[in-house]
Each structure stands twice: as structure tokens, then as C-alpha cells.
Amino acid sequence: MIKINIIFVNASQNRAGNTSRLGTDFLKNRVFQQINLVDYKIYQINQNFSDDQFGEIFYKLQHADWIILGTPAYWHDMSGYLKVFIERIGQSSGLETLAGKSLSVFIHGSNPTDTIEPVTRIIKRFSSVANMKYVDIQQNF
Template identity: 70%
Template sequence: MIQNKMKVDKMKILFINASQNQAGNTSWMGKAFLKDKALDQINLVDYKIYQINQHYPDDQFGKVLARLQKTDWIILGTPAYWHDMSGYLKTLIERIGQDPELDTLAGKKLSVFIQGSNPADTIKPVTSIIKRFAQVAH
């Protein structure tokens, strides 16, 4: 356990807040989960990431992708919206998963958490998507 803790302390951690609220419950939970560890946070609400096959010059997917590629551990935090992950996270996953040339997650640790007043019915479908995403994007 101590060896594992030392390993985590040296990791570059990126927390992706997929909530519409930059400093809401999802952000708070991500920081609480990581306690005193140094982390970088992306609030997806701050980026224009267009849907698959939409090509606009102000698309910022590349900026988010660059940050993903520079990290060791990616933590995805999403509120439960309509019994699913947020649209922000779904769009990011779709964009990463649609490019067969990307190996964005190769060798990276991936974690996810879902928060909401009752996210129990959201856990199974989101876990299924995240598992498939990890297989495709590695």
C-alpha cells in the first residue's frame, strides 16, 4: 500500500469536471477525493467542444486532448443528468472514441465518479460506457 501511495503521489493528475458548475458539487467531490494531491482541473463548460463531424474554427477539443495526453491519471467527474452522465462528458468521450489514430488513454489510469441526489440508476449505464471507452481509446 505504501509503495502504491508513493506511486500515486508522483502522478500527474487531471480532474475533468463535467458539470455545468465550475465550483459545484462535482468539483468539490473531485477535490475531496484527491485530498491534498496536486491536480490539474478542466471544467468542460469552459471549452467549446463540438459534436462529431462538426468542424468549426473555434473548436477547443485539441486543447483538452493535449492536456489529457500530458497526464498519468484521468479522473472524470459528472453529475447525474436525466439518469446519465452530462452531455459535456458524453461529447468528450464520443470525440476521443471516434478517432482511430488516437491513443489518448494508453498507459493512463482512468477513474470516474457520478454524483447527484440519487445516482444509483446512473451507475450501471455510465460504468458500461466508460469501460467501453477505455477499451476503444487506449
């Protein structure tokens, strides 16, 4: 497997929408892999189905150096896709394999100002629990 240093996780329902465009523009001169969460079946915690694809994505994260999460502001919060994804990572038996990796998030929307601070706080806390390095890129969006 070729190591991709940067993974961009698009947590929007739109594969090629604003979240995708913003992430791609930010990373325009870098090699990265984009993962669109809408393309995967990722079930809630404690739902065990044979077609769950969380492991596929988690494997890729384990082999990246920098993970960038992009989410639109939905109802003054991160998307449901990102929420479930973060919960699943947090409950993963391999959480320690993310230690030392960089983690960033950007939030956008028509008026995301009341969403940016609480979502960023959650992601910063998550990065601390996972022993990851939080890299603030929000000001670039």
C-alpha cells in the same frame, strides 16, 4: 510544459458545484489540474469550427498519467458535456496516445443509483477500446 500527473475533468455545468467539490475533496492531497468542460467550446462529431477547443484539452490528457472524469447524473445519464467529450476522444486520430493511462469516473446526484452502473459500463468499455487502465473509485463517493 510541466507534466501534471492527474487531470480531473469536471463535466458539470457548474465550475464550483458538487462535482468540483467532490473531485477536489477526493484529490485533496495530490497535485492535479482541473478542467471544467463548461469553459470550452467542444463541438459534436463532424462539426468543424475554427473555435473548437477540443484539441487543447486532448493535448493535456495525452500528457497525464491518470484522468478522472466527474459527472452529475442528468436524466439518468452522464452530462451532455461528458458524452460529447467521450465521443470526440473516441473519434480522435490520437486515441492511441492514451494507451496505458489510468481512467476513472465518479457519478453523483440526489439519487444516482440507476445511473452509476450504465455510465460506469460505458467508461469501462471506452477505457478498454483506448487501451487504458480503468481504476474504480466510485465507492469512495
